[in-house]
């Protein structure tokens with residue numbers, strides 16, 4: 248079963264007036280993984296769709312949703328998938344891809360049928376990002392072997408982390424989607440510090456491997472007008488093009504970043520130093 252909801256985009260002058268419940272309503276996505284369901288959020292930030300597919304004892308099919316007014320979900324879209332659960336299989340017009348935890352799959356525009364199933368007793372958790380596309384590029388699986396891996400940060404600043412570029416244009420051809428996965432090393436808590444904005448692209452963060460009882464304070468907002476959202480394991484958050492996206496956990500954790508918008512230039516970031524934030 249495919250379920251869906253919709254989010255308008257917010258103006259930064261309005262968003263600075265949001266209280267805790269409103270900021271969570273507009274930006275936080277709490278329940279992406281429900282047994283045998285696909286849950287999608289259609290956002291007006293570059294029309295990125297954020298979602299989760301959790302097949303338990305059924306094969307679940309990606310169905311089109313009314314916002315698309317298209318016969319198939321991918322008629323005018325591309326899709327990025329990263330598994331954060333047990334081993335699973337994605338069938339793409341009959342072609343089968345096995346995804347282990349932290350492995351990614353890019354699916355190009357024009358594919359008609361995408362189905363998901365778990366292949367062990369531990370359910371697969373497929374995190375999904377989909378952006379509008381104008382042409383087909385080949386489907387491609389990306390693992391640690393063909394990822395672009397960058398070591399960032401330092402123990403002294405509690406931000407030592409491994410950034411895995413998975414769906415980026417040096418590895419996979421896409422129309423506008425970029426995705427990857429960043430792992431904080433034990434004792435390190437800060438992601439994306441120094442923080443940045445990139446008005447050319449929106450971004451979504453999905454936090455996972457957050458230990459039981461721990462939480463991540465996600466920082467967002469205009470660099471001079473920041474706000475936070477306390478996030479739990481397996482939750483995602485939208486980052487408008489005008490917003491920073493950075494977080495500090497009460498323990499280490501991992502997260503998936505995904506972007507869509509004007510360019511495919513991962514390095515296009517306007518850095519904001521820690522002591523410039525307000």
Ligand SMILES: O=C[C@H](O)[C@@H](O)CC(=O)C(=O)O
Nearest residue numbers: 408410429438439440492504
């Ligand atoms: O625009 C790129 C993104 O915000 C992330 O790739 C940043 C990140 O994973 C990190 O610094 O830990």
Ligand SMILES: [Zn+2]
Nearest residue numbers: 443445450492
């Ligand atoms: Zn970013």
